[in-house]
Amino acid sequence: MLEVKDMVVAYGRVNAVKGISFTVEEGQIVTLLGTNGAGKSTTLRAVSGLLKLVSGEIWFQGARLDGTPAHRVVELGIAQSPEGRRLFRQMTVEDNLKLGAYSRRDTAAIRSDMDRVYDLFPVLGSRRSEPAGLFSGGEQQMLAIGRAMMSRPKLLMLDEPSMGLSPIMTQTIMKTIRDLQADGVTILLVEQNAQAALSLADRGYVLEVGQIMFSDTGRNLLGDDRVKLTYLGAD
Amino acid sequence: MLDLFFQQLINGLSLGALYALIAVGYTVVYGIVQLINFAHGEIFMVGAFGAFATWMLLGQPTDWGVSASLLILLPLMLLGGIVVSVTVALLTERFAYRPLRNAPRLAPLITAIGVSVFLQEFVRLFYGRIPGFPDAKSAIPFPSVAGISGEIVRIGSVTIQMPALFTIVALAISTLFLWFFVNRSKTGRAMVATSQDPDTARLMGINVDKVIVAAFAVGAGLAAIAGVAHGLNYGNIDFRMGFLAGLKAFTAAVLGGIGNINGAVVGGLVLGVVEAMATTFIPGQFGSSAWKDVWAFALLILVLVFRPQGLLGAKVVDRA
Ligand SMILES: Nc1ncnc2c1ncn2[C@@H]1O[C@H](COP(=O)(O)OP(=O)(O)OP(=O)(O)O)[C@@H](O)[C@H]1O
Ligand SMILES: [Mg+2]
Numbered sequence: 001m002l003e004v005k006d007m008v009v010a011y012g013r014v015n016a017v018k019g020i021s022f023t024v025e026e027g028q029i030v031t032l033l034g035t036n037g038a039g040k041s042t043t044l045r046a047v048s049g050l051l052k053l054v055s056g057e058i059w060f061q062g063a064r065l066d067g068t069p070a071h072r073v074v075e076l077g078i079a080q081s082p083e084g085r086r087l088f089r090q091m092t093v094e095d096n097l098k099l100g101a102y103s104r105r106d107t108a109a110i111r112s113d114m115d116r117v118y119d120l121f122p123v124l125g126s127r128r129s130e131p132a133g134l135f136s137g138g139e140q141q142m143l144a145i146g147r148a149m150m151s152r153p154k155l156l157m158l159d160e161p162s163m164g165l166s167p168i169m170t171q172t173i174m175k176t177i178r179d180l181q182a183d184g185v186t187i188l189l190v191e192q193n194a195q196a197a198l199s200l201a202d203r204g205y206v207l208e209v210g211q212i213m214f215s216d217t218g219r220n221l222l223g224d225d226r227v228k229l230t231y232l233g234a235d
Numbered sequence: 236m237l238d239l240f241f242q243q244l245i246n247g248l249s250l251g252a253l254y255a256l257i258a259v260g261y262t263v264v265y266g267i268v269q270l271i272n273f274a275h276g277e278i279f280m281v282g283a284f285g286a287f288a289t290w291m292l293l294g295q296p297t298d299w300g301v302s303a304s305l306l307i308l309l310p311l312m313l314l315g316g317i318v319v320s321v322t323v324a325l326l327t328e329r330f331a332y333r334p335l336r337n338a339p340r341l342a343p344l345i346t347a348i349g350v351s352v353f354l355q356e357f358v359r360l361f362y363g364r365i366p367g368f369p370d371a372k373s374a375i376p377f378p379s380v381a382g383i384s385g386e387i388v389r390i391g392s393v394t395i396q397m398p399a400l401f402t403i404v405a406l407a408i409s410t411l412f413l414w415f416f417v418n419r420s421k422t423g424r425a426m427v428a429t430s431q432d433p434d435t436a437r438l439m440g441i442n443v444d445k446v447i448v449a450a451f452a453v454g455a456g457l458a459a460i461a462g463v464a465h466g467l468n469y470g471n472i473d474f475r476m477g478f479l480a481g482l483k484a485f486t487a488a489v490l491g492g493i494g495n496i497n498g499a500v501v502g503g504l505v506l507g508v509v510e511a512m513a514t515t516f517i518p519g520q521f522g523s524s525a526w527k528d529v530w531a532f533a534l535l536i537l538v539l540v541f542r543p544q545g546l547l548g549a550k551v552v553d554r555a
Binding site: 049069075079089091098099100 | 421424425427428431432434435436437438439440441442443
């Protein structure tokens with residue numbers, strides 16, 4: 001579904017992503033792991049069209065994706081819940097969700113999708129007219145994921161959805177991701193919490209300073225010594 | 236004394252309404268692209284000239300009755316002014332500012348000053364070349380509109396000039412329209428989102444280029460209305476009229492909190508009222524009209540010292 005080939009992305013003259021390749025098959029959950037500054041967020045931002053490629057290619061559903069403006073990428077079916085949530089803090093929950101559905105015109109279906117988000121995260125439903133900035137970190141994360149779902153993406157990219165969340169809340173988020181997969185959404189998940197991510201993932205890629213070091217199935221990576229040492233707190 | 240106060244309050248509100256109509260344009264554009272569009276005063280000026288041109292194209296009517304003037308002539312002149320202002324604003328956005336979107340901040344700022352000079356000179360040199368049009372190298376008389384020009388209404392001993400009332404009503408209607416646009420329309424919501432976080436707005440599927448165009452268009456439309464109001468109030472228009480009005484409106488936008496639409500409206504009204512009051516109630520030469528600009532900018536400095544973010548201060552296009 002998504003194929004990234006030899007992608008190089010730079011900020012100014014400094015290459016942050018130095019020629020990475022990976023694929024996400026339809027219906028899969030794929031995770032990108034890596035230490036701080038490895039280039040995970042940069043990769044997602046490039047796929048979303050927020051950053052230009054220095055070289056390499058991105059393909060989505062058989063068509064060339066790189067060079068497509070960001071708003072078109074959303075229309076093609078790729079949504080991102082960015083690192084740090086990036087909610088519109090002064091706007092209400094409802095308005096944030098509406099903006100998530102900005103690329104759509106089917107008003108009735110938008111309404112029912114919104115209700116689905118409220119079913120999934122009842123706290124959002126009961127406080128839908130409050131500004132997003134008033135919610136707790138975990139609640140804001142739910143809203144960020146809900147907002148990304150509102151475009152009805154085929155591919156949903158989540159950048160550190162468990163950041164700053166309690167273990168319980170992390171479990172809720174991970175369960176939501178699994179439910180989304182069951183609904184047919186393909187997922188590209190960036191996580192610091194390797195344990196949680198790899199338990200879900202069909203496939204994982206490990207990034208270090210802008211390069212992919214190795215990749216394997218989620219299950220194999222959970223048992224991999226190198227992964228254990230760096231990401232799972234060695235034991 | 237009290238009558239004089241109310242008289243000056245009305246005068247100040249109408250002057251302030253003019254500033255406010257222009258100030259909105261500075262603020263919406265700044266809120267979205269962080270550009271101080273120094274050419275916005277000229278967008279106001281070309282709006283007035285556009286309205287004048289519409290009157291010329293209608294055959295320079297001078298004898299239309301009140302209802303024909305208010306229902307046909309004035310709306311057409313407003314429309315003509317808006318079309319010209321919006322067109323010029325969008326052309327400058329497309330060809331002067333957009334190519335510099337990722338350039339250092341100073342580049343578009345200097346370009347804006349260049350655009351401002353260009354537009355003034357363009358009107359000065361070419362307006363009179365249009366067959367039948369008056370030479371615009373100095374002020375030209377603005378057409379009078381029956382029912383407004385020269386008319387007054389009295390409330391007790393307070394006299395309100397109709398053109399002043401027109402300006403206040405125009406601001407009220409425009410503010411209402413803005414509120415609906417910002418809070419209820421999809422493009423308006425996209426504009427607020429973009430002003431708060433452009434990258435995330437793009438992740439929502441918002442075409443930021445279109446939002447920027449909308450911001451320039453809205454600001455230009457209101458500036459054109461101000462251009463017509465100026466013509467009706469002062470009876471003439473001039474290729475230089477955008478300079479001082481633009482400077483005052485920019486002051487009003489900063490006073491209210493640049494980037495904030497409500498702030499632009501409040502800032503404009505406060506500035507207008509302060510100017511009107513200063514010329515009346517400050518005794519001696521300091522209250523002469525030569526000093527009113529001094530008081531206006533003194534107010535700006537005072538506000539910026541105690542509330543650097545402006546009266547209504549957030550750095551975003553807030554709900555109007
Ligand atoms: N806006 C920017 N300007 C310049 N350099 C940047 C910018 N954003 C990121 N970088 C650099 O690019 C590299 C990759 O950053 P990126 O944010 O992609 O890492 P990450 O893997 O998402 O890290 P984290 O786990 O901390 O979120 C880092 O060296 C970072 O310092
Ligand atoms: Mg990151």
